[in-house]
Amino acid sequence: MVGIAAPALVVAGVVAGDWWESNRELDTLLDQMEASQQVIRAANEEMSNEIAGINRAAPTAADDQAYATAQTQAIEVSGELAASRSDAEGLLVLPWHRSTDRARDAYVDYTRSWSAYFDDAATRPLDEWTADLKALLLSIYNDWRVVEARLPETVPPMPLHDSSGRVDALLDGK
Secondary structure, X not given: OHHHHHHHHXXXXXXXXXXXXXXXXXXXXXXXXXXXXXXXXXXXHHHHHHHHOOOOXXXXXXXXXHHHHHHHHHXXXXXXXXXXXXXXXXXXXXXXXXXXXXXXXXXXXXXXXXXXXXXXXXXXXXXXXXHOHHHHHHHHHHHHHHHHHHHHHHXXXXXXXXXXXXXXXXXXXX
């Protein structure tokens, strides 16, 4: 009886450990994603508020200052996203947890697209930046579509800490 129970306990321990680790990996990735999404949303709102009142036909000194403020915000956000991306790239994922690895890579690409958007906003005059805005936003949208496809695959059976709800909230933009 002991000869059969010992291997069964070892297998059960390995399965439980793998389940625990897959949940930890996903929780860490979701923490990083939630934090960066908050940064992106706040920056977009602040930059939109700064840019909204600018008179593009005959900009004043106040308009120039508003855009300079938006550019400064863009630089700061790009730096925050670079740090978030670095954290995500450093997330250790077991080799057989391919779905988490793919979701992490998609998230890294997505934040890279947002960084390009903010970098562009920080370095160009307003009229030039808004001319290329559609292409930048299309790149972000396409990268988000990949995240949307890959993130649900990461939720393990019997997830801990409401991972399913957190994934749904991220995908719903909450």
